Amino acid sequence: MAEHTVKAFDEDITRLRGLIAEMGGLAEVAIAESLDALVRGDEVLAEQVVARDKRIDALETEVDKLAVRIIALRAPMADDLREVIAALKIGGVLERIGDYSKGIAKRVGMIEGRARFEPLTLLPTMGELAGEMVHDVLTAYAARDPDLAREVIATDAKVDGFYNSIFRNLVSYMVENPSTISSAAQLLFVARNIERIGDHATNVAEMVHFAATGVYPPEGDR
Amino acid sequence: MGSSQNIPVAGILLAAVTFVALLMLGTDLVIAAAVLTVWVGSLLVAAGRPPEPAKPKTRPRLTLESISDLVEHSSIPLLITDRNTIALANRAARKMLGPHVVGQDARVALRQPEAISLLGESHQGEAIVRGLVRRGDIWQISRQTIDERLAMLEFINQTAEADISRAHTDFVANASHELRTPLAAILGYVETLQEDDGSIDTPVAKKFLGIIEREAKRMQALVSDLMSLSRVEAEKHDLPTTRIDLASLVERAARDAAGPQRGDRLAIALDAEPVVLGDLQQLEQVVRNLVDNALKYGAAEGTVQVMLDLAQGDLARIAVTDEGEGIAPEQIPHLTRRFYRTDPGRSRASGGTGLGLAIVKHIVERHRGRLDITSELGKGTRVVVRLPLAEADPPEPAPLPEGEAEGPVAEQTEQLS
Numbered sequence: 001m002a003e004h005t006v007k008a009f010d011e012d013i014t015r016l017r018g019l020i021a022e023m024g025g026l027a028e029v030a031i032a033e034s035l036d037a038l039v040r041g042d043e044v045l046a047e048q049v050v051a052r053d054k055r056i057d058a059l060e061t062e063v064d065k066l067a068v069r070i071i072a073l074r075a076p077m078a079d080d081l082r083e084v085i086a087a088l089k090i091g092g093v094l095e096r097i098g099d100y101s102k103g104i105a106k107r108v109g110m111i112e113g114r115a116r117f118e119p120l121t122l123l124p125t126m127g128e129l130a131g132e133m134v135h136d137v138l139t140a141y142a143a144r145d146p147d148l149a150r151e152v153i154a155t156d157a158k159v160d161g162f163y164n165s166i167f168r169n170l171v172s173y174m175v176e177n178p179s180t181i182s183s184a185a186q187l188l189f190v191a192r193n194i195e196r197i198g199d200h201a202t203n204v205a206e207m208v209h210f211a212a213t214g215v216y217p218p219e220g221d222r
Numbered sequence: 223m224g225s226s227q228n229i230p231v232a233g234i235l236l237a238a239v240t241f242v243a244l245l246m247l248g249t250d251l252v253i254a255a256a257v258l259t260v261w262v263g264s265l266l267v268a269a270g271r272p273p274e275p276a277k278p279k280t281r282p283r284l285t286l287e288s289i290s291d292l293v294e295h296s297s298i299p300l301l302i303t304d305r306n307t308i309a310l311a312n313r314a315a316r317k318m319l320g321p322h323v324v325g326q327d328a329r330v331a332l333r334q335p336e337a338i339s340l341l342g343e344s345h346q347g348e349a350i351v352r353g354l355v356r357r358g359d360i361w362q363i364s365r366q367t368i369d370e371r372l373a374m375l376e377f378i379n380q381t382a383e384a385d386i387s388r389a390h391t392d393f394v395a396n397a398s399h400e401l402r403t404p405l406a407a408i409l410g411y412v413e414t415l416q417e418d419d420g421s422i423d424t425p426v427a428k429k430f431l432g433i434i435e436r437e438a439k440r441m442q443a444l445v446s447d448l449m450s451l452s453r454v455e456a457e458k459h460d461l462p463t464t465r466i467d468l469a470s471l472v473e474r475a476a477r478d479a480a481g482p483q484r485g486d487r488l489a490i491a492l493d494a495e496p497v498v499l500g501d502l503q504q505l506e507q508v509v510r511n512l513v514d515n516a517l518k519y520g521a522a523e524g525t526v527q528v529m530l531d532l533a534q535g536d537l538a539r540i541a542v543t544d545e546g547e548g549i550a551p552e553q554i555p556h557l558t559r560r561f562y563r564t565d566p567g568r569s570r571a572s573g574g575t576g577l578g579l580a581i582v583k584h585i586v587e588r589h590r591g592r593l594d595i596t597s598e599l600g601k602g603t604r605v606v607v608r609l610p611l612a613e614a615d616p617p618e619p620a621p622l623p624e625g626e627a628e629g630p631v632a633e634q635t636e637q638l639s
Contacts (some may be wrong), residue, residue, distance in 0.1 A: 014307055018327025025333030032353070052335075132357060143322040163345045 023094045024138035030101035032093040035127035049105035056098035063091035086211035126162040134202035144212040149205040159198035237261040299377040351588040396561045404437035447577040454584040462501040469495045475509035493531040496538035504585045512542040520544030543604040549597040558583040
C-alpha cells in the first residue's frame with residue numbers, strides 16, 4: 001500500500017492489522033486446543049481455552065475502538081476505507097469463531113465413554129480442515145491475497161461434506177445405542193460448531209477479497 | 223600515563239642549543255633567555271595538554287541498510303522489528319513468511335499467541351511456536367534487542383529435530399515390545415511349571431521347557447542383533463581397512479548360516495576372488511543374514527543360490543537368490559526398516575527379529591556399497607550387495623589356498639560368537 005502523508009495514519013492501519021492478526025492467532029489456537037481437549041478428554045486444557053476467549057473479546061473491543069477512531073479522525077477513502085471496514089467486520093467474525101471454539105471446549109466434560117465413539121475420530125480431521133481454513137484466510141488477509149482467499153472459500157465445501165457425513169454417522173449411532181444419545185447429541189453440536197467456523201472463515205475470505213480488490217468474489221466460488 | 227614520556231626532550235635540547243648559539247653569536251643574555259623561556263615554555267604547555275582526541279570515536283550507528291547487508295543472505299530467517307513493525311526481513315524470512323510482511327505489524331507475521339507474547343518482552347526471550355507456517359511445524363523464535371527501538375527475531379526450525387526424537391522414541395518402544403513378547407511366554411510357562419501339583423507329566427514339561435528355550439534363544443538373538451546394529455551405527459563413518467578375500471568369506475558364512483540341516487539347499491557359485499577393504503565380522507554377518515533370510519522365507523525345499531562375481535570392473539557382487547513366493551513391490555522400500563516385517567506371524571514363528579536387513583543395510587553403507595532387492599511375486603527374491611574392490615596394492619597377497627585362509631578366520635568367528 002502507498003504511504004500516506006500523515007504518518008500516524010499508516011501507524012494506525014498497521015496497528016489495526018496487527019490486532020486482527022493477533023485475534024486470528026488466538027482463534028486458530030482455540031480451535032486446535034478445543035478439539036485436542038475433546039479427543040483426549042482433557043478438561044484442564046478445555047478450561048484454558050474458555051479462559052483465553054476473554055482475550056479475544058478484549059481484542060475485538062480494541063479493534064472496534066481503533067476502527068471507529070480511524071474513521072472519525074482520518075476519514076479514510078477508497079482502499080483505506082475498505083481496509084478499515086473489513087477489519088471491523090473480520091474482528092466480529094473472529095470473535096464468533098473464538099466463541100464456537102469455547103462452545104466445543106465447554107462440552108468436553110459432557111461426553112461419556114469417548115473411546116468408543118467413531119465420530120470422535122472424524123471430528124479432529126474436520127476440525128483440522130476448519131483450522132487450516134482460518135490459518136489460510138489470515139495469511140490471505142496479511143498478504144492481501146485474493147487468490148488464496150478464493151481457495152479458502154472453495155475448501156468450505158469439504159467441511160460441509162464432513163459435517164453431513166458426521167451427522168448421518170451420529171444419527172445412526174444414536175439409533176443403535178440409545179444409551180449414548182446425550183453424549184452423541186453433544187458431538188452433533190461440536191460438529192455444527194466446526195461447520196460454522198468454516199462458514200465464518202469463508203465470510204472472512206470474502207471480506208479479504210473485497211478489501212484487496214474492491215469486489216466480492218464471484219458467486220460460483222461460494 | 224607517564225607525563226615524563228610527554229616531555230619533548232628533543233625540542234628542549236634544540237632550544238638549549240639555540241640558546242647557546244645565540245649567546246655565542248653575542249646576542250643579549252636577556253633576549254636569549256627570553257627566547258629560551260618562551261620556547262621551552264611553549265613546548266611544555268603543548269606537551270602538558272591531554273593528547274588531542276584523534277577523532278571523535280563514535281561507533282557508527284547501526285543503520286537498517288547495514289543490518290540488511292549483513293543478514294540478507296543468511297539461511298536463517300531473520301526479522302528486524304522497529305518497535306512492533308517489521309522493518310526488515312531477510313531472504314529466508316521472506317520465503318518463509320511471505321514478502322508481504324515487511325512494513326506490517328509484527329503480529330501479522332507471527333500471529334500465534336506465544337510468539338506475540340514474545341514481542342511484548344523488553345529484552346531477550348525465546349518461544350517455541352507450533353504451526354507457524356504450516357500445520358505441525360515447530361519453530362523456535364528468539365528475540366534480541368539491538369537498541370531501544372530495533373530488535374531482531376531469529377527463527378530456527380525444530381520440526382526435523384522433533385521428527386528425529388519421535389523416531390527415537392518409536393524405536394525404543396518397538397524394541398521393548400519385541401523383547402517383552404518372548405519374555406511373557408517364558409514367564410508364563412515358568413509359572414505353570416512352578417505351580418505344578420503333579421498334573422504335568424514329563425513329556426508336557428519337556429514341551430514347555432522347549433518353548434521356554436526357544437523364546438529365550440529368540441531374545442538372545444534379538445539382543446545380539448540390537449547390539450550389532452548399534453555397533454554398526456556407531457562405526458558407520460569409519461571406513462573399514464582390513465583386506466578381505468570375499469570368496470572364502472562368502473562360502474564360509476553361507477555354510478555357517480545354513481548349518482548342517484539346510485546345507486544341501488545351498489548352491490554356491492564363486493566366479494571371482496575379489497579382495498575388498500572391509501570388516502570381517504560385519505561382512506560375514508551380511509552374508510549370514512541374507513542366506514538365513516533366503517532359507518527361511520524361500521520355498522521349503524527350494525534352492526538358495528549364492529553367487530560372487532565382479533560387476534562393472536571395480537565392484538564385487540554378492541547375490542543371494544531364493545525360490546520363494548517373493549515380496550510385493552510396495553513392501554520393498556520398507557524392508558530395511560527396523561522391526562518391519564512383511565508377515566509378522568511367520569517371521570516370529572521362524573525366530574526372526576525384524577532387524578536382519580536393517581543390519582545388512584547399515585553394514586553395506588559403512589562399506590560404501592550398494593544393496594539392491596528385486597523380487598517377483600511367485601518366483602522369488604534376489605538380494606544383491608555390491609562392494610567396491612580394494613585398490614590393487616603393490617604387495618597384493620596371492621590368493622591363499624582355501625585351507626590356509628580358513629584357519630585363522632575360523633578362529634575369529636569363534637571369538638565373535
